[in-house]
Amino acid sequence: MEFFLVTLLNSLSYGLLLFMLSSGLTLIFSMMGVLNFAHASFYMLGAYFAYQTSTYVGFWPALVIAPLVVAGLGAITERYGLRTVHKYGHVAELLFTFGLAYIIEEVVHLIWGRAPVPYRIPEILDFSAFSIFSTQYPAYRVFMMLISVAMLVALYLVLTRTRIGMIIQASLSHPDMVQALGHNVPTVFMLVFAGGAALAGLAGVIGGNAFVTEPGMAVSVGTIVFVVVVFGGMGSLAGAFIASLIIGAVQTFSVAFDYSLLSLFGTIGIKVNTESGWMELWKVTIAQAAPVLPYLLMVAMLIVRPKGLMGTREG
Amino acid sequence: MLAVKDLHAYYGKSHILHGVHLSVGKGEIVSLLGRNGVGRSTTIKAIMGQVVSNGSVKFKDRELMGTKTHLIARAGLGYVPENRDIFPTLTVRQNLMLGMKGRKESGRWSMDDMYQLFPRLRERADAPAGVLSGGEQQMLTLCRTLMGDPDLVMIDEPTEGLAPKIVEQVANLFDEIAKRGISILLVEQKLTIALKISQRLYVMGHGEIVFEGTPEDLRANEAVRKEWLEV
Numbered sequence: 001m002e003f004f005l006v007t008l009l010n011s012l013s014y015g016l017l018l019f020m021l022s023s024g025l026t027l028i029f030s031m032m033g034v035l036n037f038a039h040a041s042f043y044m045l046g047a048y049f050a051y052q053t054s055t056y057v058g059f060w061p062a063l064v065i066a067p068l069v070v071a072g073l074g075a076i077t078e079r080y081g082l083r084t085v086h087k088y089g090h091v092a093e094l095l096f097t098f099g100l101a102y103i104i105e106e107v108v109h110l111i112w113g114r115a116p117v118p119y120r121i122p123e124i125l126d127f128s129a130f131s132i133f134s135t136q137y138p139a140y141r142v143f144m145m146l147i148s149v150a151m152l153v154a155l156y157l158v159l160t161r162t163r164i165g166m167i168i169q170a171s172l173s174h175p176d177m178v179q180a181l182g183h184n185v186p187t188v189f190m191l192v193f194a195g196g197a198a199l200a201g202l203a204g205v206i207g208g209n210a211f212v213t214e215p216g217m218a219v220s221v222g223t224i225v226f227v228v229v230v231f232g233g234m235g236s237l238a239g240a241f242i243a244s245l246i247i248g249a250v251q252t253f254s255v256a257f258d259y260s261l262l263s264l265f266g267t268i269g270i271k272v273n274t275e276s277g278w279m280e281l282w283k284v285t286i287a288q289a290a291p292v293l294p295y296l297l298m299v300a301m302l303i304v305r306p307k308g309l310m311g312t313r314e315g
Numbered sequence: 316m317l318a319v320k321d322l323h324a325y326y327g328k329s330h331i332l333h334g335v336h337l338s339v340g341k342g343e344i345v346s347l348l349g350r351n352g353v354g355r356s357t358t359i360k361a362i363m364g365q366v367v368s369n370g371s372v373k374f375k376d377r378e379l380m381g382t383k384t385h386l387i388a389r390a391g392l393g394y395v396p397e398n399r400d401i402f403p404t405l406t407v408r409q410n411l412m413l414g415m416k417g418r419k420e421s422g423r424w425s426m427d428d429m430y431q432l433f434p435r436l437r438e439r440a441d442a443p444a445g446v447l448s449g450g451e452q453q454m455l456t457l458c459r460t461l462m463g464d465p466d467l468v469m470i471d472e473p474t475e476g477l478a479p480k481i482v483e484q485v486a487n488l489f490d491e492i493a494k495r496g497i498s499i500l501l502v503e504q505k506l507t508i509a510l511k512i513s514q515r516l517y518v519m520g521h522g523e524i525v526f527e528g529t530p531e532d533l534r535a536n537e538a539v540r541k542e543w544l545e546v
């Protein structure tokens with residue numbers, strides 16, 4: 001019970017963090033039709049910028065500055081990168097974001113090296129918020145959840161209650177028509193891209209110190225975020241939300257389970273031939289299989305529902 | 316008010332418009348006729364800056380060729396596309412609000428005008444536009460563009476696939492638009508409507524203008540009607 005509650009809270013904070021990443025990716029994809037391979041690189045930059053900024057001015061200013069700097073980079077990426085290659089089609093756009101992800105990784109290597117940087121949780125949040133039975137639950141995890149939920153609510157309010165939110169929603173279906181009504185759609189695209197980058201950057205700021213800030217973080221988180229958007233259905237924010245929580249839970253719970261198929265067989269009374277070549281497979285524990293579980297889930301989803309959980313787009 | 320000269324337009328490698336010219340005066344209703352696929356919609360899209368094109372598009376003595384679409388709209392050109400393009404997840408009211416270029420109602424049309432002209436829209440004001448019928452969506456598209464207070468509206472096949480009763484309502488709206496001094500460039504299949512409301516007409520064939528004149532001219536010119544309009 002204790003283990004379950006703690007893991008549940010952890011999976012919730014991780015799932016919400018995944019949603020901060022996948023929501024931006026989803027909005028950018030549904031508006032511009034571009035799957036941004038560099039999205040998780042903005043997450044990584046958020047973490048590194050926050051680390052660097054916090055060494056000078058501390059964590060709290062960094063919490064604001066780092067996402068803003070990442071937003072600026074996002075705006076530049078859209079305005080001078082994507083918009084320029086747009087006329088060569090979607091493949092060119094994909095290649096562009098792919099190349100950008102590589103460049104960002106190399107730049108991070110150059111500036112901060114290949115080893116993790118000591119980006120730490122601020123002392124003021126380094127205490128236990130409450131205890132669940134004998135486990136002390138860290139305040140920083142609670143803080144992460146608060147920030148994520150605040151962002152989620154803000155995103156929802158902007159999209160549904162403001163004029164720019166309406167323009168964004170309208171541009172999801174008919175961007176040409178929105179522009180023909182006199183709205184500056186290219187600038188709206190740039191703002192959405194910058195906003196998505198800012199969310200990714202913020203996720204990096206609060207995730208980088210909860211986990212590790214190292215050059216491999218973009219790739220590892222990036223692949224999970226892709227699993228999330230495919231599982232949830234490309235282009236669906238609600239789908240991305242549910243998928244973030246599910247994948248977050250699967251990843252968090254699975255590493256903690258030491259059961260294997262062999263132990264399952266034992267419980268339900270199936271006798272296994274210990275000489276069989278399959279024995280190695282039966283012995284794999286869920287914890288060992290944890291890294292591939294999200295992908296298995298994604299493949300299963302694609303077989304059952306090729307559009308993903310709540311996807312609308314075909315093909 | 317609007318003067319188009321030597322307009323060429325392209326979709327990729329295919330050259331669709333071959334030097335189209337036309338003009339619309341202040342407060343004038345002008346129709347652009349022609350068979351399917353001759354390039355009427357492309358003409359309007361080229362004027363709006365939505366397809367690759369060259370030539371000259373002058374509006375209120377300002378050259379618009381090469382200007383971005385949203386600035387063309389802000390110059391006072393309204394566009395009602397043939398495929399309607401309503402924003403399905405937004406409500407009817409929100410669709411109308413997005414027609415406005417700023418936050419406030421300004422200019423010749425108010426929300427109330429629209430609801431008075433089409434009471435059906437008032438009834439459905441808070442429904443998502445995606446659930447409206449084809450006729451209601453057509454009214455909404457027209458009203459949405461008018462909310463932007465254009466000085467000239469280009470309307471692409473507004474009556475296509477509509478029930479006769481709604482066609483009548485739409486025709487009444489054209490009267491109302493003209494009454495407020497707004498010019499109309501209309502692409503219309505139904506020759507009877509076009510002949511009735513237009514002051515001048517153009518007929519297009521294969522990417523160029525093959526006839527221009529008044530409704531009387533066209534009625535009298537059986538050769539043009541036979542060759543370019545009747546199927």
Ligand SMILES: Nc1ncnc2c1ncn2[C@@H]1O[C@H](COP(=O)(O)OP(=O)(O)OP(=O)(O)O)[C@@H](O)[C@H]1O
Binds near residue numbers: 349
């Ligand atoms: N997006 C596009 N890509 C390539 N060709 C196009 C495209 N849109 C239209 N065309 C072609 O351009 C020509 C003119 O099309 P346009 O839509 O202007 O015709 P139209 O006169 O409006 O007729 P209708 O509305 O009845 O189709 C047609 O031959 C059409 O096949």
Ligand SMILES: [Mg+2]
Binds near residue numbers: 355397
């Ligand atoms: Mg057409």
